[in-house]
Amino acid sequence: MTLGKYIAQKRQAQGLSQRELAKDIQISHSTISRIEKDDGITPDNATLKALAQRLNLDYNYLLALNKTIDDEPEIRIIQRAAKKMNDAQRKKMLNILKASFGELFEEDNNAE
Incomplete structure (x- = not known):
């Protein structure tokens, strides 16, 4: 599973919209959308920490998923x-x- 699909799945399971999540962690709605679409965006560690905290997820697991995105x-x-x-x-x-x-x-x- 990709980072984006995982984030989308967990966000939806908690009944949050992309806009609500974005507002809660103080990033733009379009950034959440791009992350969830795996649209060539690699979230920085601060964003991953915020996502992990807000969605009650394991930060290290998010880090591991994020590392699967090739930075080349x-x-x-x-x-x-x-x-x-x-x-x-x-x-x-x-x-x-x-x-x-x-x-x-x-x-x-x-x-x-």
């Missing part, structure tokens, strides 16, 4: 593009990557 700018570009693609486009992109860098995908190819 090139990877973020690919992730944002992939989110805009339909299934056929994503498959085509993966095929291009495998054709170009096949040896890096050997482990994934064996699983298919």
Whole structure:
């Protein structure tokens, strides 16, 4: 599960709107929205602490989920593009990557 999906799930379980949560932890509604959409935003530690406190969550777990987001700018570009693609486009992109860098995908190819 991604950080954004986890935050959204826990917020909804507590009956909070994005606006209410944003107001409670003093950040913008759009920031909460982007975090929940996993929209290329990496919350800083202060925001993670505020989210953990307000939603009664384990801060260390949020930190671990946050670390799964790759901070490499090139990877973020690919992730944002992939989110805009339909299934056929994503498959085509993966095929291009495998054709170009096949040896890096050997482990994934064996699983298919």
